[in-house]
Amino acid sequence: MRTPLLPLQQLLDSLQHPPQTDDPDAYEIASFMHRQSLAAIEDITLAFEECLAAGVSEPTIRKYVSICQEKITALCNDVPFNWLEVETAAPVEYDEWRYLCNDLCHQLEDLILYLMFTYAKYYNKMAITPNVYRELMRQRIAPGLSVIRNWFSETDESCRELQQMILSLYDAFDPETPNRMNHYQLDFLRELQQALLKYWAQEDNTLDHGSLQQLLFTLNYNSTDYYHYCTSYISQQLMELPDAHTQLDLLSFIHKTLCQLPVKTGLAYSHDAPSIISLLKEWLQVETRHLQIKLKRSSSGSVKKFKSLPENFKLQTSLTLPELAALFRILKEAGIVENRNMQDVFRVISLCFSIQKKEAFEGNLFQSHYYHISPETYKKMEDLAHSLVRKTFQLRKEQ
Numbered sequence: 001m002r003t004p005l006l007p008l009q010q011l012l013d014s015l016q017h018p019p020q021t022d023d024p025d026a027y028e029i030a031s032f033m034h035r036q037s038l039a040a041i042e043d044i045t046l047a048f049e050e051c052l053a054a055g056v057s058e059p060t061i062r063k064y065v066s067i068c069q070e071k072i073t074a075l076c077n078d079v080p081f082n083w084l085e086v087e088t089a090a091p092v093e094y095d096e097w098r099y100l101c102n103d104l105c106h107q108l109e110d111l112i113l114y115l116m117f118t119y120a121k122y123y124n125k126m127a128i129t130p131n132v133y134r135e136l137m138r139q140r141i142a143p144g145l146s147v148i149r150n151w152f153s154e155t156d157e158s159c160r161e162l163q164q165m166i167l168s169l170y171d172a173f174d175p176e177t178p179n180r181m182n183h184y185q186l187d188f189l190r191e192l193q194q195a196l197l198k199y200w201a202q203e204d205n206t207l208d209h210g211s212l213q214q215l216l217f218t219l220n221y222n223s224t225d226y227y228h229y230c231t232s233y234i235s236q237q238l239m240e241l242p243d244a245h246t247q248l249d250l251l252s253f254i255h256k257t258l259c260q261l262p263v264k265t266g267l268a269y270s271h272d273a274p275s276i277i278s279l280l281k282e283w284l285q286v287e288t289r290h291l292q293i294k295l296k297r298s299s300s301g302s303v304k305k306f307k308s309l310p311e312n313f314k315l316q317t318s319l320t321l322p323e324l325a326a327l328f329r330i331l332k333e334a335g336i337v338e339n340r341n342m343q344d345v346f347r348v349i350s351l352c353f354s355i356q357k358k359e360a361f362e363g364n365l366f367q368s369h370y371y372h373i374s375p376e377t378y379k380k381m382e383d384l385a386h387s388l389v390r391k392t393f394q395l396r397k398e399q
Contacts, residue, residue: 007043030097076130325369
């Protein structure tokens with residue numbers, strides 16, 4: 001039975017003397033190196049399969065994979081970058097030695113992927129990615145990243161800071177930057193790019209701050225910088241609210257929204273750190289306890305008086321809870337309601353309106369209907385708008 005270590009050494013030896021640019025025998029050297037290297041790579045994979053067939057123990061397989069990963073990473077880091085240059089528009093001769101070197105880089109990438117997926121539980125994805133692997137990935141994502149940069153420059157400036165934070169992540173692919181990116185981070189950046197391109201390809205590809213944040217939560221962008229960004233963003237929103245009651249409402253709404261978000265399993269920017277959602281939920285709980293204590297210590301006479309209004313002070317409406325929420329969403333979007341702080345508006349509505357069938361404004365249910373209007377509710381609001389127009393025309397004729 002063969003082990004992978006002998007062909008691994010043969011692979012390392014075959015790349016000890018790569019061709020030089022000014023060498024007249026560059027093609028012959030590259031051809032021999034290419035042939036020897038491909039044979040060694042094939043023997044490595046065959047040797048692993050023979051080990052599995054022979055029932056080699058898990059610790060031994062783990063050792064083989066670890067040695068191969070370490071040696072191949074070091075080998076890839078020594079490969080000249082001119083082997084990886086993107087082909088130009090000029091014609092390329094298929095017998096040119098650089099073509100063989102470039103193909104060898106792709107073969108090394110295939111070997112890395114073979115080890116990573118076939119022996120996933122032994123392959124260390126927390127290790128720094130090999131330079132060859134990183135550079136080939138950079139070449140593949142470069143066109144899509146260019147599309148995303150142009151798209152970001154045309155979208156709402158309200159999320160410009162967040163967009164710049166996302167784009168700066170891809171600086172890790174710069175060949176001039178020391179490589180500190182592990183496999184999990186590379187996977188995350190690739191998934192993030194694909195998700196952004198999917199948004200861009202939609203007919204209505206408006207990317208606002210909320211949808212961009214939701215995407216980053218779903219993909220688990222759990223970096224320290226993003227955590228501080230989110231907590232600072234929420235803190236700024238809290239500062240704009242008039243009292244602790246509305247601040248608690250906002251924290252509760254954010255907490256419930258985070259609990260309902262679908263999360264892509266197995267994906268994280270920082271694999272060894274808690275998820276961004278769990279980190280933010282913990283922060284929200286701390287802030288909530290702080291506000292609750294603050295609320296107990298200071299009594300708000302105006303709020304108590306406002307809460308004690310008798311039932312007959314409420315406005316009676318035939319609308320349902322989703323319809324009332326949709327009405328105020330339309331009024332807000334049309335500029336009729338000008339309040340910047342909608343959390344305060346939500347609280348006033350729950351205290352001042354009595355809706356059809358005496359539905360209760362339970363928790364943040366009204367807010368949920370406000371932000372997520374169903375097609376059926378949209379249809380009812382259209383009917384209501386037509387009814388108001390007809391009634392306005394009728395009243396004008398009666399005068």
